[in-house]
Amino acid sequence: MNTATREAYGNTLVELIDKNKDVVVLDADLAHATKTLKFSQKCPERFFNMGIAEADMIGTAAGLATCGKIPFASTFAVFATGRAFDQVRNTVCYPNLNVKIVGSHAGITVGPDGGSHEAIEDIAIMRSLPDMSVIVPSDDVEARAAVLAAAEIKGPMYLRMARVASPTYHKEDYVFEFGKGELVKDGKDVTIIATGIMVPKALEAARALAEDGIEAQVVNIHTIKPLDEKMVVECAKKTGRVITVEEATVYGGLGSAVCEVLSDKYPVPVRRIGVQDKFGKSGDPDKLLEEYGLTSKKIMETAQKMLRGE
Amino acid sequence: MQCKVLLVKDMSNVKEMAKQMRIDIIEEVAAAGSGHPGGSLSVTDIMAALYFDKMNIDPKNPKWEDRDRLVLSKGHVAPALYAALAEKGYFDREDLKTLRKNDSFLQGHPDMKKTPGVDVSTGSLGQGLSIANGMALAGRMNCKNYYVYVILGDGEIQEGQVWEAAMSSAHYKLDHVIAFLDFNGLQIDGTNEEVMNVNPVDEKFRSFGWNVQVIDGHDCDAISAAVDEAKKKAGKPNIIICKTVKGKGVSFMENEVGWHGTAPNAEQAAKALEELRAI
Numbered sequence: 001m002n003t004a005t006r007e008a009y010g011n012t013l014v015e016l017i018d019k020n021k022d023v024v025v026l027d028a029d030l031a032h033a034t035k036t037l038k039f040s041q042k043c044p045e046r047f048f049n050m051g052i053a054e055a056d057m058i059g060t061a062a063g064l065a066t067c068g069k070i071p072f073a074s075t076f077a078v079f080a081t082g083r084a085f086d087q088v089r090n091t092v093c094y095p096n097l098n099v100k101i102v103g104s105h106a107g108i109t110v111g112p113d114g115g116s117h118e119a120i121e122d123i124a125i126m127r128s129l130p131d132m133s134v135i136v137p138s139d140d141v142e143a144r145a146a147v148l149a150a151a152e153i154k155g156p157m158y159l160r161m162a163r164v165a166s167p168t169y170h171k172e173d174y175v176f177e178f179g180k181g182e183l184v185k186d187g188k189d190v191t192i193i194a195t196g197i198m199v200p201k202a203l204e205a206a207r208a209l210a211e212d213g214i215e216a217q218v219v220n221i222h223t224i225k226p227l228d229e230k231m232v233v234e235c236a237k238k239t240g241r242v243i244t245v246e247e248a249t250v251y252g253g254l255g256s257a258v259c260e261v262l263s264d265k266y267p268v269p270v271r272r273i274g275v276q277d278k279f280g281k282s283g284d285p286d287k288l289l290e291e292y293g294l295t296s297k298k299i300m301e302t303a304q305k306m307l308r309g310e
Numbered sequence: 311m312q313c314k315v316l317l318v319k320d321m322s323n324v325k326e327m328a329k330q331m332r333i334d335i336i337e338e339v340a341a342a343g344s345g346h347p348g349g350s351l352s353v354t355d356i357m358a359a360l361y362f363d364k365m366n367i368d369p370k371n372p373k374w375e376d377r378d379r380l381v382l383s384k385g386h387v388a389p390a391l392y393a394a395l396a397e398k399g400y401f402d403r404e405d406l407k408t409l410r411k412n413d414s415f416l417q418g419h420p421d422m423k424k425t426p427g428v429d430v431s432t433g434s435l436g437q438g439l440s441i442a443n444g445m446a447l448a449g450r451m452n453c454k455n456y457y458v459y460v461i462l463g464d465g466e467i468q469e470g471q472v473w474e475a476a477m478s479s480a481h482y483k484l485d486h487v488i489a490f491l492d493f494n495g496l497q498i499d500g501t502n503e504e505v506m507n508v509n510p511v512d513e514k515f516r517s518f519g520w521n522v523q524v525i526d527g528h529d530c531d532a533i534s535a536a537v538d539e540a541k542k543k544a545g546k547p548n549i550i551i552c553k554t555v556k557g558k559g560v561s562f563m564e565n566e567v568g569w570h571g572t573a574p575n576a577e578q579a580a581k582a583l584e585e586l587r588a589i
Contacts, residue, residue: 024451048447048482056440056474063444066422066430067375067452071444086434087471091441095422095431 001140001168005196006104006161008143010035013072015144017043020151024064026050026073028057034074034104034161054079058087058101065097070151076110077103077119077160081126092156093129100150101126105163106136107247108280108288109197118280124252126158127225133178134224136160136246136254138199139168142222145176153178162247164285166197179223181231187215190303191235194245195221195254198273198294202245205299216303224254229261236262241306242270247294250274271302321363321530327397328358328530332559332586334393334406340579341407345418348569350390352494352527352554353461359533360459361394369399372426378456379429379445383438384463384492385419386571391428392416400427436469438462439489443475446484457541460489465497468506473518479547480519488540489520489549492527494556496567515549527552559586 013036016023024046031037031049040047050057054075061071073080080103081088092099103122110118126134133155137143143161150157169184184199185206194202199220206216217239221228236242242262244255255272262268275292289295331354339345361367365378382391389409396403401415408414415424419433430441442460449456466472479487491511495501502508512522521543525532533552540548556570557563560582563574574582 045451050474050478051481053471053474053478055437055471056443056478059437059440059471059475060444060447060478063381063430063441063446064448065444066379066441067445067448069448069451087437087440090434091431091437 002165003140004162004165005137005140005143006035006163008140009102009147009161010038012144012147013039014042016151020070022068022070023151024048024069024071026057026061026071028052028054028075028079030075034102036074054084055087058084058099059091061099062091062095062097065099070098070100072100072102074102074104076117077106077122078117081119081122081158085125089129093131096131096155098154100157100159102159102161104161106160107162107196108275108292109162109164109247109285110280111163111285111288112282114282115279120249120275120280121252122160123224123246123248123254124256127252127257131156133157133226135222136196136224137222138196138220139166139170141168141170141172141174142176145174146222149176149178160196162197164197167200169200169203179226179228181228182220182222183217184220185216185218187217187239189215189239190241190243190306191217191219191239192243192245192299192303193219193221193232193235193254193258195224196247198245198247201294201296202299204296205303208296208300209303212304214303214307221254224257227257227261229265232258232261233266236266236268240268242268243273243299243302243306244270245273245299248274250276269306271306273298273302319531319534321534324358324362324530327362328355329586329589330397331358331390331393333583334396335389336560336574336579336582336586338389338392338406338409339573340576342410342573344410344573345389346386346571347389347574348496348556348563348566349384349463349492349494350387351558351560351563352556353387353390353492354558355528355530356461356490356492356533356552357390357394359530361398363534364537365459366456369427372400376454376456379458381430381438381442381445381458381460382420382432383460384435384466385432388418388420391420392425395425395427435463435466436471439472439475439479442487443478443482443484446486447482449486457486457488460487462489462491464491464493464495464502464508464511465505467491467508467511476515476518476520483545484547485544487547488537489547491549491551492554493551494554496556496565496570498570500567512551519546521546521548522551524551524553527554528558559589561585
């Protein structure tokens with residue numbers, strides 16, 4: 001409850017020890033942080049620390065996958081997707097191998113470590129790869145469900161986990177549907193499509209907007225790719241106004257994905273809330289979220305502006 | 311009187327296959343109008359020794375779980391791999407002339423999704439050893455005894471990932487990884503020494519915890535013996551550094567930088583084939 005998605009990831013890997021004998025785990029000297037440590041302690045024969053060598057880790061995972069293993073390769077999101085991008089592209093996606101790349105500590109909520117460690121571009125670059133699926137869980141319950149699903153679904157996958165704890169809003173019996181958007185709250189005036197830790201903030205904003213007489217719809221898109229285009233279009237048809245929210249750059253991630261679909265199928269105004277093409281920096285995670293405009297207040301103000309026709 | 315009977319392995323079949331593969335390579339690349347003849351010809355004897363002597367494989371069953379694997383880390387010499395696979399019976403020899411063409415199952419660089427017998431897709435240099443390590447780790451976990459052969463290029467070892475993987479091979483004691491270095495001394499912009507010196511290669515691998523052998527990469531007997539030697543050593547990965555000649559077998563290609571990635575025209579191909587057939 002109310003734990004970070006990276007915690008849930010680590011715990012679910014331990015569940016998978018018995019649930020799926022083909023699952024193996026790799027890390028790049030960050031097992032304490034990524035939470036693969038528990039798996040490594042309980043099942044050392046299926047855990048491989050590759051040291052500070054992310055490219056090697058991804059390649060090794062690919063080799064394991066060619067022999068029927070289901071590797072979960074973990075490191076910080078910025079290194080998993082950036083440093084090892086060629087490996088992800090050419091050795092995982094191009095041959096369409098069953099490797100799950102788990103990028104932890106994504107977004108600016110990494111906090112004190114600063115910009116070099118704060119991945120804002122990871123969703124965008126993973127999304128650009130053919131045959132890659134991209135999942136961003138929004139709470140610990142969903143993270144568990146997503147990791148369990150990832151072990152069952154064939155093909156390259158990128159899962160994005162957060163460093164910081166965020167409020168749990170899914171019930172224990174939540175059913176995760178890969179590739180489907182989740183209508184968390186219905187409404188008719190504006191649609192807020194959010195992902196990851198921004199979903200609880202979207203819900204907060206919706207509650208505040210309701211007091212203002214504005215009925216906001218909140219949609220959780222955990223599967224950025226393949227995107228639930230049908231749902232996105234249905235929401236746009238219902239409200240005519242869309243706001244996207246992500247702890248990532250506004251270039252290329254969820255917001256862009258939504259714009260692509262709507263401009264093609266049902267053009268409506270879309271406002272993208274996210275990191276406005278700036279690198280992250282050091283600081284307290286909550287203060288950084290404030291500074292970068294990733295708050296329920298910002299969502300609320302954006303909705304109000306849209307309704308005023310601004 | 312005592313008689314010593316020395317059993318000498320008959321490698322004549324391997325030599326025949328190598329000769330045929332060189333012919334295949336020239337025909338492939340000429341038909342494609344592009345490709346990498348130089349490196350394909352330097353690696354041919356290694357490839358022939360593997361496919362026609364050492365590897366435990368079944369062309370009727372390319373996905374056989376217990377098979378030996380080959381990772382062609384220097385993926386651009388796909389023509390040599392395709393020649394070996396065709397001659398071994400994974401697909402029809404006739405198909406070799408479709409190399410690099412639209413809708414061909416023989417892509418410019420090895421594509422495991424399309425070509426039977428290709429164990430993994432490669433092309434971006436420096437990645438194959440990592441993949442081979444993964445295959446070997448899986449083999450160990452699954453209690454299999456297969457070997458994983460990896461072929462690296464000399465320019466390729468300039469890629470840092472090769473050394474990440476070399477560390478891993480030793481750390482995880484992957485004695486079922488047997489690597490070959492196709493050491494022809496040339497790359498695209500010049501010789502290794504001109505572009506980015508890689509020497510001393512043997513010392514580098516030794517210091518990374520590998521067993522190292524250095525042989526003539528065009529001597530099939532030596533290649534075979536080196537593999538046997540490698541298999542005797544437990545607990546450490548093996549590399550067989552093969553001194554080779556880029557463009558081997560075609561007089562005007564031998565040791566020429568320019569033949570790295572250029573296809574012979576019709577006239578040049580005819581001359582090359584004439585030479586190769588006369589071997």
